[in-house]
Amino acid sequence: MTADVQPVQVTYRADAAALFPLALGTGLLSVVTLGIYRFWAKARIRRFVWSQIRVGDDALEFTGTGLEMFLGFLLAVVVLAVYLAGIQLLLFFFGIRFIFAPETPLEEAMQAGSIGLSFLAAVPLMLVALYRARRYRMNRTRLRGIRFGMENAGLGYMIRALVYGVLAVVSLGILWPLMTYRLEAYMTDRSHWGSARFRQGGAWGGLYAALRPYLIGLGFLLVGAVFLALGEAWFGGVVVAMGTIWALFGMALYQTRAFGYLTSHKSLILPGPAAPMHFGAAPRGGRVIWLYIKGGFIVLLLASVASGMLFGAVGMMSAQILGFGGEPSAFAIAEVAVIGAVAYLVFLSVFGTLSLVFISQPILGYLAGSVQVFVPTGFLDALHQARAEVGADADGFADALDIGGAF
Amino acid sequence: MGPVEAAFYDGQSAARRVVQVAATSDGRSLVIQPEQGAAINWPLVDLRAVEDAADRLVITLHRAGDTVEARLILTDPALIAWVKSTAPDLHRRDVAAGTLPKVALRIAAALGAVAVILFVLLPAISDRLAAALPRDQEVAFGKAVVRQMSEFLGEGQAVLVCENPAGVSALDRMVSRLTDGQGLGYDLQVVVIDSPIVNAFAAPGGHVVILRGLLDEAQSADEVAGVLAHEIGHVESRDATRLAFRAAGSAGILSLLFGDVSGGAAITLAGNHLMNAAYTREAESAADSFALRLLSGAGIGTAGFAAFFDRIDGMDGDMPAYLSTHPDSALRAAQARAAGTAGTPALSDPDWQALRAICG
Incomplete structure (x- = not known):
């Protein structure tokens, strides 16, 4: 089998200079249009980013449109309005006694609980939205003119994510690989590229190698906690601090390594006896953390320069409008307030652009570039187009719930 | 301009086909000649760019009411330059007929629904709950x-x-x-x-x-x-x-x-x-x-x-x-x-x- 398999490298081509003007321009347009343009902005940025990911000599293609995302958002808002308003009212009804001013510790706990509850009420919807957003991106992605796709199974995903999520949290992260693996397998096994289906191989136990740094950190943390409980404040504190930092780095490492493991155990299967296509990826977790730290540093630096220029200008304009001495008119105050609000929104979009260009894009580029595809001879010739699927909400729910992610 | 080599995906199969591409003599179309089979004619007015990178131009054919999934990947600089300067609607984003009324309807429906929720449903439920409050x-x-x-x-x-x-x-x-x-x-x-x-x-x-x-x-x-x-x-x-x-x-x-x-x-x-x-x-x-x-x-x-x-x-x-x-x-x-x-x-x-x- 190895003799007639051809390895193909995935590459990401863009640099900062190519994405920056697009992201900033569309971001500013979104501010000017009170956020309406953000759907078209998202479509344009995705078209760009997708087209920079090449599998061998072929680029990915994003065929989604701003219009369909906008219409999806409208649909999502209506559904969410009913749901969230209902939840809010019920919580208010039962929490009315302590929601404004708790009087006893019990009532304080209940107040915190009811705020947490109204967040929890949104979690199932967020999980469905997460699945649907991925499905939409798959449905609107093509390679070699052939569509990707994913089954409509958000509800099953939501139930599994809730169960595995609770298990992962209750076990202090020890069962995290179970959640990661099962959820990824759930989505992968429901995905296809044209007539070929994706399959997730491997097992959840295989992810423990990736989790080892986190587990070591967790071990230190627990040992330190025992010392703290025994009254060894100084020694216990140091061990807990060390364990926490170790565990945090461990979490970041895990995500990259889990991506590598899961990708390396994916395959693409054609109906019939043809040999499957395999994937390989070995991204280094330390590299991703470094990209994150380096990018974060650049973003902070540039964002503070930008905010200095922006708010310096706002300050000068405000001083001119308000004048010196004397009572400013209500109109002048309103004018300054509007200028301040606009400057704030502009700053937010500059900040968003910078993190997209200097953090999200380099990490995406690195991860994409770590992937290899092993294509058996004749595989692509036998692969055919699949029926087009249309999701009613595009990724409107994800947008309304603000869980879209960077891309 | 003589025919140049390009890659072609027909939208039905993931197979990559090597084709010869040239402009017709009247300069209004591209002729795509596969290794086997009949030549395909793509009118310039219907060409749309899918990707426009530094080293290539990926184009597709737009047909009203019909999704054409074929892709033609040009890498020859002279041909790319000619297509870019000659195809009139290369970067147009086509919108299906009847989209505008559909969009207007959806916006109106969404606003209406939110208004009904805010001004009818919510007050009705609120009044019930307020009455039920001990x-x-x-x-x-x-x-x-x-x-x-x-x-x-x-x-x-x-x-x-x-x-x-x-x-x-x-x-x-x-x-x-x-x-x-x-x-x-x-x-x-x-x-x-x-x-x-x-x-x-x-x-x-x-x-x-x-x-x-x-x-x-x-x-x-x-x-x-x-x-x-x-x-x-x-x-x-x-x-x-x-x-x-x-x-x-x-x-x-x-x-x-x-x-x-x-x-x-x-x-x-x-x-x-x-x-x-x-x-x-x-x-x-x-x-x-x-x-x-x-x-x-x-x-x-x-x-x-x-x-x-x-x-x-x-x-x-x-x-x-x-x-x-x-x-x-x-x-x-x-x-x-x-x-x-x-x-x-x-x-x-x-x-x-x-x-x-x-x-x-």
Whole structure:
């Protein structure tokens, strides 16, 4: 089998200079249009980013449109309005006694609980939205003119994510690989590229190698906690601090390594006896953390320069409008307030652009570039187009719930 | 220009085909010649760019009402330059016919649905829930609202509840004169808070708050009695409780639009909304007629109530908060005057002076 398999490298081509003007321009347009343009902005940025990911000599293609995302958002808002308003009212009804001013510790706990509850009420919807957003991106992605796709199974995903999520949290992260693996397998096994289906191989136990740094950190943390409980404040504190930092780095490492493991155990299967296509990826977790730290540093630096220029200008304009001495008119105050609000929104979009260009894009580029595809001879010739699927909400729910992610 | 090599995907198979591409002699089309089979003709007007990178141009063919999935990948610089300069609609984004009405319909439907939720569904549910709320909880809630309001008015520092004994007993006398024998459902808790703002409001569960500014602004005890009777009207019809429920529900929707689903802001919003209690016109006029009934039942003239509206109506520009949520002062003054019965003053002169000095 190895003799007639051809390895193909995935590459990401863009640099900062190519994405920056697009992201900033569309971001500013979104501010000017009170956020309406953000759907078209998202479509344009995705078209760009997708087209920079090449599998061998072929680029990915994003065929989604701003219009369909906008219409999806409208649909999502209506559904969410009913749901969230209902939840809010019920919580208010039962929490009315302590929601404004708790009087006893019990009532304080209940107040915190009811705020947490109204967040929890949104979690199932967020999980469905997460699945649907991925499905939409798959449905609107093509390679070699052939569509990707994913089954409509958000509800099953939501139930599994809730169960595995609770298990992962209750076990202090020890069962995290179970959640990661099962959820990824759930989505992968429901995905296809044209007539070929994706399959997730491997097992959840295989992810423990990736989790080892986190587990070591967790071990230190627990040992330190025992010392703290025994009254060894100084020694216990140091061990807990060390364990926490170790565990945090461990979490970041895990995500990259889990991506590598899961990708390396994916395959693409054609109906019939043809040999499957395999994937390989070995991204280094330390590299991703470094990209994150380096990018974060650049973003902070540039964002503070930008905010200095922006708010310096706002300050000068405000001083001119308000004048010196004397009572400013209500109109002048309103004018300054509007200028301040606009400057704030502009700053937010500059900040968003910078993190997209200097953090999200380099990490995406690195991860994409770590992937290899092993294509058996004749595989692509036998692969055919699949029926087009249309999701009613595009990724409107994800947008309304603000869980879209960077891309 | 002779034929150049390019890659072609027919949209049906993932197979990559090597083709020869050339312009037709009339310069209006591209001819794509596969290794086997017939040549394909792509008119330049129907060409659309899919990807436009530094080293290549990926194009597809647009056909109205038909998705063509074939892709042609050009890498020859001369041909790319020619296509870019000649194909007229290379970068057009085609929109299917009938899209505009569809979009307009969807926007209208979404706005309509949200409006129905906000103005029909939510008020209906809120009113049911407010009616179902046990009275002791409503009272506790009202107490918390009053406390939150006084904190808000003091900008963080506790604002003094005015407790000058002579003033408090004068206020009590006014309250009992208005309400005794009227069979009200709530134990009224009326307090004066030391704030310069000209305002008064009802909180859930029988709480009424008068701000010191209103006592300063009023020129007779009858005016204060009128405002007080109006607020008692809101108390009796549970307007404040209902409003709080509506605010809590709509806060859920608003937080959605502003991208805060945690609902943390919803609680603050509900509280602040009560501060600027904007009741419906119906609730206002109901409270007005209730006030006029109370006043005449207590034998207090309505002229003071009318005079208060008149004076407030004359003060545009520096508009007191009380007016901004209570529209049509002139109309309401006229109504109060029309209902007008003469009566005895709401408080004796020494009591009125004591009430004005309640914060002293």
